[in-house]
Amino acid sequence: xxxxxxxxxxxxxxxxxxxxxxxxxxxxxxxxxxxxxxxxxxxxxxxxxxxxxxxxxxxxxxxxxxxxxxxxxxxxxxxxxxxxxxxxxxxxxxxxxxxxxxxxxxxxxxxxxxxxxxxxxxxxxxxxxxxxxxxxxxxxxxxxxxxxxxxxxxxxxxxxxxxxxxxxxxxxxxxxxxxxxxxxxxxxxxxxxxxxxxxxxxxxxxxxxxxxxxxxxxxxxxxx
Numbered sequence: 001x002x003x004x005x006x007x008x009x010x011x012x013x014x015x016x017x018x019x020x021x022x023x024x025x026x027x028x029x030x031x032x033x034x035x036x037x038x039x040x041x042x043x044x045x046x047x048x049x050x051x052x053x054x055x056x057x058x059x060x061x062x063x064x065x066x067x068x069x070x071x072x073x074x075x076x077x078x079x080x081x082x083x084x085x086x087x088x089x090x091x092x093x094x095x096x097x098x099x100x101x102x103x104x105x106x107x108x109x110x111x112x113x114x115x116x117x118x119x120x121x122x123x124x125x126x127x128x129x130x131x132x133x134x135x136x137x138x139x140x141x142x143x144x145x146x147x148x149x150x151x152x153x154x155x156x157x158x159x160x161x162x163x164x165x166x167x168x169x170x171x172x173x174x175x176x177x178x179x180x181x182x183x184x185x186x187x188x189x190x191x192x193x194x195x196x197x198x199x200x201x202x203x204x205x206x207x208x209x210x211x212x213x214x215x216x217x218x219x220x221x222x223x224x
Contacts, residue, residue, distance in 0.1 A: 023208060030201045037138040037194060038117045042126075046192040050127045053186050053193075065187050068180030072146035078104060081149045088156075095221075096156055099214045103152040106206055110144040111135075113202060122189050129189035139198030140191045146181040147203025148210075150174040155211050 036043065070076055081104035088097035114136040121137045122129060135141070154174040161167035182200060185191040191199075 019208075019212065023205065026201065026205055030198065030205060033194070033198055033201065034113070034117050034138065037119045037198065041120055042122065042192045043194045046194050047126060049193040050122070050186050050189070053183065054128050054189070056187075062187070065180050065184035068146075068177045069142055069184040069188075071177050072142045072150075072181040074145075077107075077145050077149055080153075084153060088160075093160060095214070095217060096160065099210060100149075100152055100156065103148040103207070103210055104145075106210070107141075107145040107148040107203070109206070110139060110141045110199070110202065113139060114141070119195070122192055124189070127189045131188040131190045133190050137191055138195045139202045140182075140185050140195045141199070142185055143178075143182050143191075143196050143199030144203040144206075146178045147200060148207050150177050151203065151207045152210060155207075155214075 071080065081100055085097040085100040085104075088094070088100065117136065117138045119136055119138040121133055121135075151174065154171045157167050157170040157174070161170060178200075182196045185196050185199075186193050
């Protein structure tokens with residue numbers, strides 16, 4: 001084995017160990033958070049944070065938040081994911097297309113976590129609720145879907161878009177959608193801040209696995 005190949009392999013193995021340790025710590029944090037969410041309707045800081053965000057009464061802000069949230073809800077997020085996958089397929093990036101569809105499909109697992117935690121939505125006597133939802137609250141499904149679909153598009157842009165300004169634009173839009181969606185779910189009273197944080201964490205955990213498996217697949221394909 002050539003020395004540079006051996007060094008590359010050792011570096012990759014060390015990076016893999018660090019990744020899995022961090023991933024396990026983040027998973028433990030999510031499990032602890034989900035346990036607390038199952039035991040209480042809202043965390044001590046949730047009420048204060050929700051009131052502070054809802055006090056920001058600006059039409060432009062409300063429109064921006066609603067725009068982002070619509071892009072993270074079904075069926076529009078499905079259209080973005082499937083449309084992006086179709087485009088990648090015809091551009092001969094077929095493995096990336098499959099992984100993007102996987103990100104969309106896996107986002108549906110959020111509903112199973114909600115059932116396990118069984119946390120109710122914010123009550124309208126505690127916060128201003130302008131969007132009624134019948135499903136359970138923790139973690140936020142909109143945020144989970146946004147992290148998985150737009151987070152994976154962010155990752156793919158770094159791999160596949162060679163023009164730097166265009167790549168940065170795509171990645172900035174993805175981050176904007178994720179961030180504004182998270183804020184919007186609290187702003188309309190559909191979720192507590194801890195629900196949103198749970199969605200970010202759960203989506204991030206799953207996204208990291210998708211990216212890791214995709215990178216491993218690419219490495220095997222090129223024989224490294």
